[in-house]
Amino acid sequence: MAMDGRLQVFSGNGNRDLAEEIARELNTTLGRAVVSTFKNDETRIRLEENVRGGDVFVIQTLCEPVDHNIIELCFIIDALRRSSAGRITAVIPYYAYARQEKKTSGREPISAKVVAKFIESAGVDRVLVIDLHAPAIEGFFEVPVDHLRAGPLLSDYLRQMALKDMVIVSPDPGGVRRAAEFRNRLNASLAIIAKQRPEDDVVNTIDMVGDVQGKTAVIVDDMISTGGTLISAADMIMERGAKEVYACAVHGLFAGDALEQIGKSSLKSVIVTNSYPVAPEAQKVGIKVLSVASIIAEAITRIHKDLSISVMFSK
Ligand code: R5P
Numbered sequence: 001m002a003m004d005g006r007l008q009v010f011s012g013n014g015n016r017d018l019a020e021e022i023a024r025e026l027n028t029t030l031g032r033a034v035v036s037t038f039k040n041d042e043t044r045i046r047l048e049e050n051v052r053g054g055d056v057f058v059i060q061t062l063c064e065p066v067d068h069n070i071i072e073l074c075f076i077i078d079a080l081r082r083s084s085a086g087r088i089t090a091v092i093p094y095y096a097y098a099r100q101e102k103k104t105s106g107r108e109p110i111s112a113k114v115v116a117k118f119i120e121s122a123g124v125d126r127v128l129v130i131d132l133h134a135p136a137i138e139g140f141f142e143v144p145v146d147h148l149r150a151g152p153l154l155s156d157y158l159r160q161m162a163l164k165d166m167v168i169v170s171p172d173p174g175g176v177r178r179a180a181e182f183r184n185r186l187n188a189s190l191a192i193i194a195k196q197r198p199e200d201d202v203v204n205t206i207d208m209v210g211d212v213q214g215k216t217a218v219i220v221d222d223m224i225s226t227g228g229t230l231i232s233a234a235d236m237i238m239e240r241g242a243k244e245v246y247a248c249a250v251h252g253l254f255a256g257d258a259l260e261q262i263g264k265s266s267l268k269s270v271i272v273t274n275s276y277p278v279a280p281e282a283q284k285v286g287i288k289v290l291s292v293a294s295i296i297a298e299a300i301t302r303i304h305k306d307l308s309i310s311v312m313f314s315k
Helices: 016-025 066-082 111-122 135-140 151-161 173-186 228-239 258-264 280-285 293-304
Strands: 007-011 033-037 043-047 055-059 087-092 126-130 145-148 166-170 189-196 204-209 216-224 244-252 267-273 287-290
Touching (some): 033 066, 055 293, 066 111, 087 293, 135 145, 204 228, 258 280
Parallel strands (some): 007 055, 055 087, 087 126, 216 244
Antiparallel strands (some): 033 043
């Protein structure tokens, strides 16, 4: 049943620029709220407008400071619930801890599930995400999860670049399905790299299947953190005789000195989205940022009106 309540949009401090852009796309403004900290560093939330009966969307990217932004989101949800919001949807353009969705060795938490439980126990009714690192995370929530894709946005941009003789490269076997979708959309060929992680945040490429000789390679990934995966993949691709190498990913975290390392690498250009806030200096090292605001705004409108979301990705 479509929500009768008025559509309202609130934001945490995770990615306010994106939240404002989404609100503009929806022809509205962000709900008024205090989202700050007390002097002792505790999170302080106070809603400054009536939300009673409203169909409320809370936008919060779980970027750095990650744990703080999770708490902000949970506290905003709790405040909305206690203020009698009719329905609360958490809009999470980047879901942190998504790479900790399973135990990779003994005595480790499944952190992605713990985060889901936090958010759910705060009182959320629905969740809206983009390109979860592992789609199985949807199942960590009992409430409905709508899962948007930025692949069409990224591949449309690549198509406009009109790169000649393109080969799409998955930087690890886990990304083959995503890379194959790009290959189909762009009518390119496909190559797959095998990588290993000898330790946290360190990547070694082992081998590559597929021909990149004389081609324009585009590495496709879901996220860039340290940049290690991309840089070592780019090195292998160039060693195997590619003409040039580009990369695209949905979430550009650029942790630590990733921007500097990418600037020094063989990557010609990197395309990401603003699901995660990207530092302005990224432009200087050839990083192009595409906006997911209109995709999210369309999904919010569709959820509000009880319309299909999957139809957005059926082409
Ligand atoms: C791994 O499975 C992911 O898809 C990314 O390849 C990885 O998280 C990127 O991390 P980094 O940039 O630190 O290599």
